[in-house]
Amino acid sequence: MKHLMSGNEATARGVYEAGIKVCSAYPGTPSTEILENLPQYGEDVYCEWAPNEKVGTEVAYGASVAGSRSLTTMKMVGLNVAADPLFTAAYMGVGGGYVIVTADDPSCHSSQNEQDNRHYARFAKVAMVEPSDPQECKDFVKLACEISEEFDTPVLYRTTTRVCHSKGLVEFGERTEVTPKPYARNTRKFICAPANAFQNHPLVEERLKKLEEYGCTRALENGLNKMELGDGKVGVVTAAISYQYAKEVFPEGTSFLKLGLTYPLPMDLIRDFASKVETLYVVEELEPFMENEMKAAGIPCSGKDKTGVMYELNTQLVRERMLGEKPNFKTVDDIAVAKRPPALCPGCPHRGFFYTLSKNKNYVVTGDIGCYTLGFAPPLNCMDVCICMGGGFSAGMGMAKSFEREGVTDKVVFGVVGDSTFFHSGMTGAAEILYNGGKMIPCVLDNRITGMTGHQENPGTGFTLMGKEAPMMNIEKIFEAYGYAPVLTVDPQDLKAMKETVDKAVAALNNGEHPAIVTRRPCLLIKRIKQPKAMCVVNADKCKSCKSCLKVGCPAISMENGKAFIDRTQCVGCTVCAQACPFDAIEMEEN
Amino acid sequence: MAKVKSALLVGVGGQGAILISKIMSNGFMKAGYDVKQSEVHGMAQRGGSVSTQVRWGEKVYGPVFGRGEADIMVALEKMEAVRYAEFLNPDTGVAVINDYAIKSTTIASGAEEYPEGCIEAMAKNFNTIAIPASDIAIQLGNAKCMNVVLFGAMCDSLGCPEIDWEQIVAETVPEKVRELNLKAFRAGREAAAKAK
Incomplete structure (x- = not known):
């Protein structure tokens, strides 16, 4: 079967x-x-x-x-x-x-x-x-x-x-x-x-x-490498997914040398294959990895000049670039299709953190890889640099040191990592900031899971991959053990508490202390955590159409007929928009 | 059976395109076809535009095809149909579209507008079947079965009359939602027959 x-x-x-x-x-x-x-x-x-x-x-x-x-x-x-x-x-x-x-x-x-x-x-x-x-x-x-x-x-x-x-x-x-x-x-x-x-x-x-x-x-x-001989005119050396595209596209009679062991390349085998065909092509995605090695070994071949060094291939691209067959397709040009970028989900705990920081244009935010990278996107526009996991702390350190040397005094740097990336490589950056006197505030956005990759456990979640309970590492205690103080924990969905925490941390930093912030609220998509469900609705009589609620960047909110409107199929009742509304026009509906 | 056929499923992350591809693959496997199916995970799941490809035939090599190569395109959201239109074979391809709009964040924030006339523009250029799959699903009592309504609408355009798709749907969906999904399937198939 x-x-x-x-x-x-x-x-x-x-x-x-x-x-x-x-x-x-x-x-x-x-x-x-x-x-x-x-x-x-x-x-x-x-x-x-x-x-x-x-x-x-x-x-x-x-x-x-x-x-x-x-x-x-x-x-x-x-x-x-x-x-x-x-x-x-x-x-x-x-x-x-x-x-x-x-x-x-x-x-x-x-x-x-x-x-x-x-x-x-x-x-x-x-x-x-x-x-x-x-x-x-x-x-x-x-x-x-x-x-x-x-x-x-x-x-x-x-x-x-x-x-x-x-x-x-x-x-x-x-x-x-x-x-x-x-x-x-x-x-x-x-x-x-x-x-x-x-x-x-x-x-x-x-x-x-x-x-x-x-x-x-x-x-x-044993089938790792495979030679399929055809009529001897055209031969293709290929591997991995490119083999599937080439095999489908090249006409019958084409010879293939399909490699499963691609390093080191079996150069004598390739030479033997080359001698059996009139024209030798190499079909591979990205770099001319095989082609360059073959050319260096004195085997005449080509392919990369046609397939290109960027982006993935598919059947149509191999057909067009290798065989010169133009695709037959139509685009619908009279319709202006809007962009549909990914966004923080409705009810995402990261929203309150970025919304709060977005209110002060002197806040510089250095992030890392995770759902919260989306904090950079409009309308939050709340991230300055994101390079790699753990990089939020250390890149922030470099920016803070540069600001000091360049005489920039009005900026406050917030380094951002997630709970999973804190354990991945954020902890070394946290040591760096304290050890070398970084004037910045490290923040861990703890949503209790490794989110972007689809919910994997990590040392902070209390469970292992095999489903067993595990010691739950405490991020605040780790900060404290390093010597950070004050270490401030906050529910990012409570905008008032979130703002107070940020203000407190900035005051501590200006006072020569070493503050750190941990925002904690579980991702709504974690299955084992039951979260109360509710709904936010706009009271159209109170709505003054000021669009303040749009600034939280929630996919569930838009303007309809001049008033704010909340999509009932998407809203989870997190109330961040309600807290952002200056006229109390967004109300809770329990269910 | 010799020629490989290709389907493109497009929509918005979370709409349930994966179940459609699962039903299709199960049916083709049972009928003895070789099947390949391709999707992209990760960033795309956060409310972004998503696409899945399904290919079937005697022997399928490439899991991913390109512009002009889809025999059928199923759009779970109508603006997405326009976005991916270039993948559809302009001469023989069929577009099956859910007449339903989901605003993107750029539209919700007012930076862009949702375009008018998506379905009309598709129908002008391609053999198009548009049905209100989301409305039908809501009438059936569960907005989520929109995907199966849409599958019902597309199944007769797959060109595999030997496959009993209703039976395949029954086997593929979980037991507790079987009746609902069978109703959804039949309603979609009927709506498509009328829309043709």
């Missing part, structure tokens, strides 16, 4: 079947559903949310050193955080099979850049496996474990949004139980002391040669 599964669901199934026993990861689109789909396999696979990608990578590596097959997952920018352990694990090698999933996001659907993480494989000199559909997502996990163990290398398992989130039919296999050798200490291998690193580097170079040979021979037998 075949199952319709996304690439991520299939990868999770692959983890189970490969006999992997330890998985640790930090959520990030488009990788998140791999770990989310592991608890269904019960005690066979231990899985957890780590505080960040570096920790997840290290936990999985430790499990590998101890002998278990292990895996970590992350979105592509997560590997920037985890690069440190990756590059050294690459030198030391593994115990049990060790797989690092990096889920790239061409076209930046949910990401802050479009980096092509295939470069990490070459940079760290590790093997890279790229599945192209859900069946391969499942099957290749086991092959990746085998490669990792045989060649003593971490394996980078690179997917992209369309591989992760596209569903296709998958046939299941049985779980392989893997019993590791009894653990024995091996300091020569696993201590990254300079003398050992010096000795390990030649092993790394040797390993790449062996992997390349494997790619030319046994990888053809």
Whole structure:
């Protein structure tokens, strides 16, 4: 029987079947559903949310050193955080099979850049496996474990949004139980002391040669690499999702060399394939990763000049760019379609915080990655810079120091992180601010969950990925332990209390103290927390059409026939608009 | 069965396009087709514009198609139909549209206006079936079953008369809302037959 599964669901199934026993990861689109789909396999696979990608990578590596097959997952920018352990694990090698999933996001659907993480494989000199559909997502996990163990290398398992989130039919296999050798200490291998690193580097170079040979021979037998010969006119070297597009689009008779092991490239195999065709193309998304390597090896080929280095491909784009067939389509130009950007949900606890700060134009807000990044958007317009997770604290520190040096005295800097990103990498920034005397106010917007990626537990929520209760870390006590005072906790939905808290913190800062703010209210979408439901309605007689309520940026409020109007299907009765109304024209309706 | 067919489902995050794609995929799988389905998660869920693609045929390779390649487009919100119109095959494609407007935040805040005449403009350019799926769902007692009303309206345009879609709907939705969804399905199918 075949199952319709996304690439991520299939990868999770692959983890189970490969006999992997330890998985640790930090959520990030488009990788998140791999770990989310592991608890269904019960005690066979231990899985957890780590505080960040570096920790997840290290936990999985430790499990590998101890002998278990292990895996970590992350979105592509997560590997920037985890690069440190990756590059050294690459030198030391593994115990049990060790797989690092990096889920790239061409076209930046949910990401802050479009980096092509295939470069990490070459940079760290590790093997890279790229599945192209859900069946391969499942099957290749086991092959990746085998490669990792045989060649003593971490394996980078690179997917992209369309591989992760596209569903296709998958046939299941049985779980392989893997019993590791009894653990024995091996300091020569696993201590990254300079003398050992010096000795390990030649092993790394040797390993790449062996992997390349494997790619030319046994990888053809086990289905990782595949040669499909046609009439000998046109040949296409391709991998991952690009294979699916090329396979559909190129005419019958086209030859394909489809690679699943994409680093190191099997250059002899590619050379052999090139000799069998008249014209050789490379079809790949983003960077000319394969094409440049092939050209450097003296194999004439082309493709990137047509496919371009930006954004994801699809069937139509491959058809147009590679075969020159113009698409037949129509646009409806006489209608001006309005933008529909994402927004903070009705009832979002972050709204009150940003609404309050938006009232003072001298407040500078440095944010990080999460739902609250949307605080930048109109009409709140309440964020100055957002670079990466945890960056809200440290970028704010730099701005505050610059303002001091440049003689800017009227600005107050608020550094913003979420509860999950506080544990991810905000805590180091919090240490930085206090240690180096930053004149700014760190704020944690605690909504009791990792929100944007679809609700994952974190060290502050009191639960683990496997559904067990866990110690609930207290953010205020952490601030206090660092030496922050006063540490102010507030319900951001209470606009009066929110404003008093901000004023108090600013006064403390000007008084030479070290204030911190924690706003706390659970995200409305958390299923285990029952929240009272109510409705706000506009009393049209009292409404003076001043549009003050529109400034809270709630999707449920608009103007209808000159008066404020609240959409009953969207309102959850948070009352932030009612508190913002200067005429008490918005009233509660209990139900 | 040889030719791969493609459907594009568009709407606003949270409207329930995913259930439509699930019903479609279940039906195609049962009928022995290869199926691929693609959606985007993350930012798009926060009230943004969302799209899902479903493809079926003897063997489907690409999970994502491009401009001019959809055989059918289903819009759960009418302005979204216009936004994604370029994906529809202009000669043979069918647009099935919910005659219903959801304001975006830029419209709610007064920065932009909701455009007039979305459905008329679509009908001028494409073979279009527009039904008031949201109103029908509210009359049936639950605004949320709009997605199944719309599926009822589109199913006869999928070109798979061998599939008993009513049976597939019954198998796909949870038991406690089965009756409601079957009513929704039938009402949508009827409304589409009248609108043609």
